[in-house]
Amino acid sequence: MNSKYYEFTGSDQTLLRRMRATRDLPQHGVLKGDIGGFVQGRSNLSGGAWVKRNATVAYGAKAEGFALIDSHAKLSGNARVSGYAHVYGNARIYDNADVKGNAKIGGEMRVYGDARVSGNAHLTGDALILGSAVVTGAAELSEFAQIGGQAYVTTPAEALEYAYVSVPPDFIAYLRYIEEKTFGNLKVLCGYMNNVHKIVSEDTSPRCVAALLNPAIEEFGIAHLIPNGWEENVATIERRPRIGMMLEVHGELGYGPARRLDYGAYLNLLSHYISDDPRRHPRFVNRT
Missing domain, CATH: 2.160.10 (UDP N-Acetylglucosamine Acyltransferase; domain 1)
Structure with a gap:
């Protein structure tokens, strides 16, 4: 042939x-x-x-x-x-x-x-x-x-699980609550395997975590997202809310301070941007 x-x-x-x-x-x-x-x-x-x-x-x-x-x-x-x-x-x-x-x-x-x-x-x-x-x-x-x-x-x-969907309102409210109680001392770490991401409040006292941040998980109805609660200054989100983000690209971890977040936005913190529309060109923030 x-x-x-x-x-x-x-x-x-x-x-x-x-x-x-x-x-x-x-x-x-x-x-x-x-x-x-x-x-x-x-x-x-x-x-x-x-x-x-x-x-x-x-x-x-x-x-x-x-x-x-x-x-x-x-x-x-x-x-x-x-x-x-x-x-x-x-x-x-x-x-x-x-x-x-x-x-x-x-x-x-x-x-x-x-x-x-x-x-x-x-x-x-x-x-x-x-x-x-x-x-x-x-x-x-x-x-x-x-x-x-x-x-x-x-x-x-x-x-x-990787689709872009708006952040759940209860999760948005909880992030706002953490930001208020920690005076903006908040980071969201992304890029872990299986789409796990973490909320970190480095300088928050154990008393604040125990008295305010941990109990609020149940109050805001997001225990299914953070089943293990806060462990010291870290809350691990194992069943993440449907936030669009890239997963462990080149092994890097990205973060964005909570005070800079638009809570109704789509998030892609690993690529260091936050955008209100995933189709738009990203607005870059705070590179690691």
């Missing part, structure tokens, strides 16, 4: 050349002569992979197997998409990201770093998959989210 199943047309973009099929590719509904998307060179495409419409594959990126890159999706860097994976919409796959199996990635998704997406994962929306995160199995995500660090996501429920 002739391995060259496409040729280049004269319709080029900078560094990129548009494809035309030289034989049928029934798995993609492509007929001989059909115009495809853009690649930089033949090394970008192999097997029975196809690039449709205005999608692009460039630099060291590779589409292999029966992968389909469609719409305005872009592969770049050393990214690899293989198997029966389908990348569409305005999705971007780059760096050393690897997408394979029957994974589907669309919308405004960004997959980069050393992230891996496989199995029957279906990811859309405005999410980011980064770091060394692995998203596989039947994971589904269609909201604003960021999954990073060493996260390992296999189910829709696990993926949803």
Whole structure:
């Protein structure tokens, strides 16, 4: 069988050349002569992979197997998409990201770093998959989210844990209460495994913790979020409220002083920003 199943047309973009099929590719509904998307060179495409419409594959990126890159999706860097994976919409796959199996990635998704997406994962929306995160199995995500660090996501429920949702009102009220009782002596530490984060009040007396901060956990109805209460000057949030944040990117921990927080905001303290809308460009605060 002739391995060259496409040729280049004269319709080029900078560094990129548009494809035309030289034989049928029934798995993609492509007929001989059909115009495809853009690649930089033949090394970008192999097997029975196809690039449709205005999608692009460039630099060291590779589409292999029966992968389909469609719409305005872009592969770049050393990214690899293989198997029966389908990348569409305005999705971007780059760096050393690897997408394979029957994974589907669309919308405004960004997959980069050393992230891996496989199995029957279906990811859309405005999410980011980064770091060394692995998203596989039947994971589904269609909201604003960021999954990073060493996260390992296999189910829709696990993926949803990373979705952006406004901070619960009771948790907001508790943070305000802590700020008042500690005179603003409050930090929120993020970036621990399994999306754990911590509230730290370094100079608060044990008496204040015992008399005010600990009892208020029950009073504000958030014992399910802080099941072990305060241990010395630290409250560990094991079942975190649905606050959007990145997970352990490059092992760094970020923090933001409570007096600087907009309590109705979306939080991404590990990236050192606080924004009232996760789609907006971040407003940077207080780098560590």
